[in-house]
Each structure stands twice: as C-alpha cells, then as structure tokens.
Amino acid sequence: MKSETLEINEPSCPRTANRPSEFPEIAGSAENTIAIPPGACLLCGSSEISWIQRIKGYTIVDCRRCGLRYLRDRIGEDAVMRYYREAYFHPGVDPSSGYEDYFLIRKEREKTFRLYLSKVLPHLRRFENVLDIGCGAGYFLSVADRRFTRVFGIDVSPEALSRVNIACELRCGEFRSGLYPAGFADVIMLCDVIEHVYHLREFLGEAARVLHPDGVLCLVTPNRTSVLGRISGRRNISYKLPEHVSFFDPQSIARALGEAGLEIIDRHSCGQYATVDYVARRLGAAVFKKRNVLPLPGFIRRRTFYVNTGSMLILARRRSGEQTTA
Numbered sequence: 616m617k618s619e620t621l622e623i624n625e626p627s628c629p630r631t632a633n634r635p636s637e638f639p640e641i642a643g644s645a646e647n648t649i650a651i652p653p654g655a656c657l658l659c660g661s662s663e664i665s666w667i668q669r670i671k672g673y674t675i676v677d678c679r680r681c682g683l684r685y686l687r688d689r690i691g692e693d694a695v696m697r698y699y700r701e702a703y704f705h706p707g708v709d710p711s712s713g714y715e716d717y718f719l720i721r722k723e724r725e726k727t728f729r730l731y732l733s734k735v736l737p738h739l740r741r742f743e744n745v746l747d748i749g750c751g752a753g754y755f756l757s758v759a760d761r762r763f764t765r766v767f768g769i770d771v772s773p774e775a776l777s778r779v780n781i782a783c784e785l786r787c788g789e790f791r792s793g794l795y796p797a798g799f800a801d802v803i804m805l806c807d808v809i810e811h812v813y814h815l816r817e818f819l820g821e822a823a824r825v826l827h828p829d830g831v832l833c834l835v836t837p838n839r840t841s842v843l844g845r846i847s848g849r850r851n852i853s854y855k856l857p858e859h860v861s862f863f864d865p866q867s868i869a870r871a872l873g874e875a876g877l878e879i880i881d882r883h884s885c886g887q888y889a890t891v892d893y894v895a896r897r898l899g900a901a902v903f904k905k906r907n908v909l910p911l912p913g914f915i916r917r918r919t920f921y922v923n924t925g926s927m928l929i930l931a932r933r934r935s936g937e938q939t940t941a
C-alpha cells in the first residue's frame with residue numbers, strides 16, 4: 616500500500632520561493648562569504664593541508680590526513696540551507712548557480728534516472744523500499760515507483776517537493792540521524808548531493824545505517840579527475856562554488872564510503888540526457904557568464920542527447936558483518 620503522506624519536519628519551511636538575488640553569499644562573490652571556522656576537513660576533521668589553491672575567490676585545499684579536497688572558506692550552514700530551501704531551483708543572478716530551469720527538464724532527468732536505475736537493478740536482491748535523499752521534484756522516484764513496493768523522498772525544498780507527481784512518502788528537511796529505521800532501504804539514491812554535504816562522515820554513516828544489509832547505495836557525484844575535469848582546469852564542473860564543498864576523485868569517495876562501513880561494488884563514468892538548449896545555456900553560463908550564447912533555431916534546441924559529464928556513478932553495499940552507526 617502506498618501512502619500519500621507529505622510530512623513537513625520543519626514547519627518554518629517557507630512556501631514562497633525567493634530568488635537567489637536575495638542570497639548575496641551565494642549569488643555574489645567570495646567577499647560575501649561568511650567563513651565558519653576555516654580549515655576543518657569535512658571527512659576527518661583535520662586542519663592540516665597538503666595543497667592549496669584560490670579558485671573564483673575561494674580557497675580549496677587538500678587534507679593532508681585523508682586526502683579529501685574541500686572548500687575551506689565555506690559559507691555558514693544556515694545561509695546555505697536557506698538558499699537550498701528557498702532559491703536553489705530558481706534562476707540565479709549568477710547563472711552557473713543552482714538550477715535555473717529544473718522544473719522544465721523533467722523528461723530529460725527521468726531518462727537519465729532510468730539509465731542510473733538500470734545500473735542498480737542487477738545488484739539488487741530486494742525490491743521493497745527506495746529512499747531518494749535530495750529527491751527534488753521526485754524525478755527518480757517517478758522512475759523507481761514502477762519497480763519497488765514503496766518509494767520515499769526527502770529534500771529541503773518545499774517548492775521542489777510540491778511538484779512530486781506520484782503517491783509516495785515525502786519529508787521536507789535535512790537528512791538527519793534517526794529519521795528512518797535501521798536497514799530500511801533497499802536502495803538509497805544520492806544524486807548530485809554528497810558534494811554539498813557539510814557533515815560528510817555523519818551523513819554517510821546515517822545512510823549506511825538506514826541501508827538494508829542487502830541494499831545498494833547509488834551515488835552520483837562529479838569526478839574532478841575525469842578527462843573533462845582535467846581539461847577544464849579551474850573551470851572544472853566540480854568547482855561549483857560555494858555550493859559544492861567536497862571535490863571527489865575515485866580514491867576520496869572510496870575512502871569516505873569506507874569510513875561509513877560501505878564498500879564499492881561497481882562504478883561507472885556517467886553523465887546525463889539533456890536538450891541542446893540546456894547544454895548551450897549551462898556552457899554559456901559556466902564559460903561566458905551568459906545564458907544565451909548560441910543563436911540556434913528552436914527545433915535544434917529541443918533535441919535531446921546524452922552528455923558524459925565525467926561524473927562517477929558509484930554503487931556501494933554495507934561491508935558484510937559491519938555494524939554501522941551514524
């Protein structure tokens with residue numbers, strides 16, 4: 616039986632979306648950054664670094680202890696969470712921030728998620744519960760709905776959740792300890808989420824606890840060392856600042872998962888389906904800081920194709936016999 620519960624954990628969640636121009640910490644420059652105590656590694660907590668670089672006015676460092684590359688001058692958590700709740704899915708002053716047209720790309724996102732799900736299904740033994748953390752408007756949930764008994768989503772944006780168009784159980788708020796029972800999910804989806812997370816160790820530990828012993832965690836995140844990442848240098852799509860706070864490569868994501876009691880069982884290089892229009896505007900935004908750089912006719916702009924963005928699709932399982940604690 617499917618429930619139609621929409622559970623709002625945070626009654627203060629505003630229903631009216633603001634525009635990113637009201638979020639100078641995000642839409643402006645690094646000068647607006649509210650630095651929280653700088654330097655601490657998101658994974659191991661160490662402040663020792665082995666590499667440092669300034670990119671777009673922000674300081675990016677490598678942790679000497681665990682190797683994670685992370686953003687050192689992060690904006691305050693309250694400010695960034697308010698941005699995700701209220702403005703992330705709306706047009707930005709800086710067109711490279713957030714998703715300017717997230718609600719117009721349902722068809723392409725669902726096609727992308729069908730591809731991702733096809734990588735997960737061969738590894739599954741159970742098809743009961745799916746949990747999509749950072750589910751947005753439920754595009755993955757729509758795709759998974761036909762294959763699983765129950766689908767669950769959680770996101771901080773009430774605006775995005777209000778656009779979920781299937782019967783499922785939704786929560787509005789952050790993914791925190793104790794929201795879901797231990798061993799509850801046969802699939803946990805983390806698509807383009809983990810690079811935003813401030814408390815990496817706790818977050819992955821909780822995901823591991825919620826994952827069924829036979830379940831699979833599917834994680835998609837930019838690979839800063841992909842071919843595209845390497846040739847794009849400082850314009851590497853991993854460095855979407857200040858939204859992204861960790862910049863993973865295959866080694867650091869394996870380490871982060873390993874510390875949470877998870878082991879990688881499969882990995883793929885991946886991308887997404889997109890219209891010519893979408894790619895032209897994202898490229899224009901990233902490279903030229905303008906939305907419309909290519910004067911293409913409408914019938915070409917609407918064409919859909921697959922773009923390998925150099926992201927990593929990682930499938931992980933709990934290490935056998937592992938007792939996970941968040």
Ligand SMILES: [Zn+2]
Binds near residue numbers: 656659680682683
């Ligand atoms: Zn570290």
